[in-house]
Amino acid sequence: MGRTLAEKVWDDHVVTRAEGEPDLLFIDLHLLHEVTSPQAFDGLRKAGRTVRRTDLTIATEDHNTPTLDIDKPIADPVSRTQLETLRRNCAEFDVRLHPLGDVEQGVVHVVGPQLGLTQPGTTVVCGDSHTSTHGAFGALAFGIGTSQVEHVLATQTLPLSPFKTMAITVEGELPEGVTAKDLILAIIARIGTGGGQGYVIEYRGSAIENLSMEARMTVCNMSIEAGARAGMIAPDETTFAYLKDRPHAPAGADWDAAVEYWRTLRTDDDAVFDREVVIDATELSPFVTWGTNPGQGAPLSSAVPDPASYEDASERLAAEKALEYMGLTAGQALRDIRVDTVFVGSCTNGRIEDLRAAASVIEGRGVADGVRMLVVPGSVRVALQAVEEGLDKVFTAAGAEWRHAGCSMCLGMNPDQLAPGERSASTSNRNFEGRQGKGGRTHLVSPQVAAATAVLGHLASPADLTDATAHRTPLEV
Ligand SMILES: CC(C)[C@H](C(=O)O)[C@@H](O)C(=O)O
Numbered sequence: 001m002g003r004t005l006a007e008k009v010w011d012d013h014v015v016t017r018a019e020g021e022p023d024l025l026f027i028d029l030h031l032l033h034e035v036t037s038p039q040a041f042d043g044l045r046k047a048g049r050t051v052r053r054t055d056l057t058i059a060t061e062d063h064n065t066p067t068l069d070i071d072k073p074i075a076d077p078v079s080r081t082q083l084e085t086l087r088r089n090c091a092e093f094d095v096r097l098h099p100l101g102d103v104e105q106g107v108v109h110v111v112g113p114q115l116g117l118t119q120p121g122t123t124v125v126c127g128d129s130h131t132s133t134h135g136a137f138g139a140l141a142f143g144i145g146t147s148q149v150e151h152v153l154a155t156q157t158l159p160l161s162p163f164k165t166m167a168i169t170v171e172g173e174l175p176e177g178v179t180a181k182d183l184i185l186a187i188i189a190r191i192g193t194g195g196g197q198g199y200v201i202e203y204r205g206s207a208i209e210n211l212s213m214e215a216r217m218t219v220c221n222m223s224i225e226a227g228a229r230a231g232m233i234a235p236d237e238t239t240f241a242y243l244k245d246r247p248h249a250p251a252g253a254d255w256d257a258a259v260e261y262w263r264t265l266r267t268d269d270d271a272v273f274d275r276e277v278v279i280d281a282t283e284l285s286p287f288v289t290w291g292t293n294p295g296q297g298a299p300l301s302s303a304v305p306d307p308a309s310y311e312d313a314s315e316r317l318a319a320e321k322a323l324e325y326m327g328l329t330a331g332q333a334l335r336d337i338r339v340d341t342v343f344v345g346s347c348t349n350g351r352i353e354d355l356r357a358a359a360s361v362i363e364g365r366g367v368a369d370g371v372r373m374l375v376v377p378g379s380v381r382v383a384l385q386a387v388e389e390g391l392d393k394v395f396t397a398a399g400a401e402w403r404h405a406g407c408s409m410c411l412g413m414n415p416d417q418l419a420p421g422e423r424s425a426s427t428s429n430r431n432f433e434g435r436q437g438k439g440g441r442t443h444l445v446s447p448q449v450a451a452a453t454a455v456l457g458h459l460a461s462p463a464d465l466t467d468a469t470a471h472r473t474p475l476e477v
């Protein structure tokens with residue numbers, strides 16, 4: 001019987017296999033950040049071990065880093081300790097680190113791909129759930145816990161239990177103004193936050209093939225929000241073009257050999273998935289969340305759902321709780337929801353294409369009165385590219401704040417946070433209670449919707465922007 005893409009990559013990495021035991025897999029790339037690595041290094045130290053493959057291990061600082069005044073000492077003692085600890089550990093164990101201020105610093109899932117470290121057919125792990133991002137290259141990439149981080153540091157292998165396979169096939173063309181973010185939010189709303197549990201999802205179909213690498217990363221990034229072990233997309237010409245000439249991509253004859261192998265990384269025609277979901281791309285529209293998990297979303301053109309409309313009792317209860325926390329009423333049009341903060345950034349939507357998309361919407365317009373908009377590039381490289389293209393100027397002219405790279409307001413581990421009761425439109429991936437700051441309320445949106453929302457002050461798409469909002473700068477409003 002044929003094999004799926006995920007099964008092929010898995011099989012190519014088995015070091016040992018024994019009846020009744022998890023397979024031991026070789027890990028090609030181990031990414032580290034400051035939050036989940038301290039105990040792992042402590043464990044190594046206590047056991048007198050070294051890092052087995054420093055050449056396959058790389059660290060960056062992202063979660064606890066400020067996005068303003070990065071040349072000043074870090075005020076928050078917890079964040080400071082986290083960063084200092086990572087620096088000490090990387091120095092002691094000879095691990096390559098890109099600290100705050102370094103040109104390769106950024107959110108770990110933005111840094112790996114842009115350096116060309118994330119490659120088709122590889123196994124990628126990180127002590128971070130959004131490691132699924134790297135699956136966009138046809139890598140088998142998953143988040144791991146701190147004890148697994150220690151295991152990989154010590155051995156460059158990981159025992160892993162088998163997974164089930166799911167195909168999500170998206171056919172047809174995405175309508176104008178509908179993005180990868182809308183697609184993945186719609187998928188999660190459809191299959192639920194537990195729908196992917198135990199599965200590695202392969203996204204396929206013409207709509208997926210037509211996505212850029214940035215967009216594919218947005219889709220795979222949020223696989224974990226559907227509960228999946230990982231998300232993958234078969235590598236193709238788009239993948240190869242993105243990787244060509246990246247610092248760590250193979251070069252010369254090695255490149256040709258690599259591409260030849262990468263072309264074999266496709267699910268066989270006769271392979272069977274454990275579950276298949278089919279989505280019609282042409283029916284999608286801009287999608288936003290109204291609740292407190294990424295599955296509680298709906299088309300922007302619709303209304304806050306009535307919890308009573310849910311047949312499932314636990315879903316009904318979850319919707320009731322979500323509306324209470326979010327301060328929303330059933331039946332309220334989603335477009336009527338006013339926000340005070342807009343966040344463009346994160347490993348979901350903090351790449352150059354995302355910043356270009358948001359800039360193109362806000363160019364020549366102004367951020368609405370009483371709204372603060374933060375634009376945070378996913379990495380320093382993204383920031384430099386954006387500056388080269390003048391995007392930073394577009395944002396600041398519109399009244400937005402242009403910040404340094406990092407996780408920023410994606411989660412409240414650094415100074416960029418919502419105050420209690422504040423409401424955001426955010427291009428990040430999680431809208432859990434308190435995620436962006438205690439008592440903060442989050443609506444997950446695409447970069448285009450984020451920018452239109454910033455202009456109008458309520459959830460909106462670019463199509464809602466009339467000429468009346470054009471050519472206003474904050475000074476003229
Ligand atoms: C801090 C880290 C462990 C966490 C994760 O695993 O995803 C974070 O990145 C997040 O997005 O919630």
Ligand code: SF4
Nearest residue numbers: 130346347407410411
């Ligand atoms: S940007 Fe957000 S989702 Fe991504 S690694 Fe940072 S905190 Fe996690």
